[in-house]
Amino acid sequence: MDYIILDIEFNGRKFASEHPMEVIEIGAVRLDASLQYKGEFSALIKPIYFSTLNSFIKKKTGIPQEDIDVADRFPKVIAAFRAWLDQSTDGVLLLTWGGEDMKRIIQDVRMHKIDDAYWMEATYFDLLKGVLRARGLSNDISVEGAMALFGLEPSGSAHRALDDAKMTADIFRAVFNELDFGRSQHYIDTFSNARERKTVKIAIKAMTSQKIVPTWELVAEHYFPAEDALADPRKLAELQAYFAAQVGKK
Structure with missing residues (x-):
């Protein structure tokens, strides 16, 4: 089984809207059972709504508008990501920093009327909660905070999906022996916030x-x-x- 460290960026905003905040970038790192690097996936996505990025998200992620303008739409990118995941012939365990990544992907899968069965059945492990349990912490910490906790040197750009996935992979290696994989789970719909x-x-x-x-x-x-x-x-x-x-x- 391979470990897939997954991170997404979405089109966040500081103003109210009836339209959803869509995934605009997917980044992932594949590690084998020995935690050795096997490959990576990275793709930008042009959203349906607010395809012109607002100042908040441009400043947060540093994603250039011109790159979004020429990016593929979600259905094509998620199909490519699925094909990349399927290269792991012995299956995968997805790892995320918190539960938001799975929620956002499933939301967009449904918005585009794509079958959500794969994502609802996918097993994932919330590494943020795993780190909190392993170190007896009660308050959430960021990826950058966890890097400092484990004495790891940050690299790349924070809030870019692939760079965050790479840093999360470093954290995963550092805490691996302290994790309780019995707490791996499947996504469950939530209707309250x-x-x-x-x-x-x-x-x-x-x-x-x-x-x-x-x-x-x-x-x-x-x-x-x-x-x-x-x-x-x-x-x-x-x-x-x-x-x-x-x-x-x-």
Whole structure:
């Protein structure tokens, strides 16, 4: 089995829009079972929406607009990436820094009406969480922060997909023997966001401090008062399950 260290960049922005933030770059490094370098993949993607990069993302990534202008669209790039992944005849384990990369790829796969079965069935390991567990850390750290933690020298450009994948591969090698690969996983759709889940935790903490027994009904009434806040039954069920899990920890 090969290890695929994957990183993506997406067309982020600091303004509101109904359109999704699309993947604009995929970078990946292939390591064999002995953690030896076997190859790499790198491609830019021209997004459907906001194909002119905004100043925020241009400054963050340094991706030239002229390179985006001549880049292929997502369907062609993701097909090429799949073909590259399939060169590993004994299968792959994808490694990401956090869960955002898989989420963004699957979002764009679905937006372009491409079959998502491969990506939903793909096994991946969240290396960020692996590092946090291995070193007993409670707060997320960046790739650059992890490089410093392991005494590694950063290289390339931060927030370029291939360079970030290469640095993440260095971290992976450094922490490999401390990782619990039993925590490898498959992507699971989420319908709530981090802010909403944090709100649930805040609500439980506030009620407990006031010696009020936390109930979902109280959380929904006082912390999600907007009429449509819990209109999606999938989000409602997910937050109710999250509430139950958090209460169960007390």
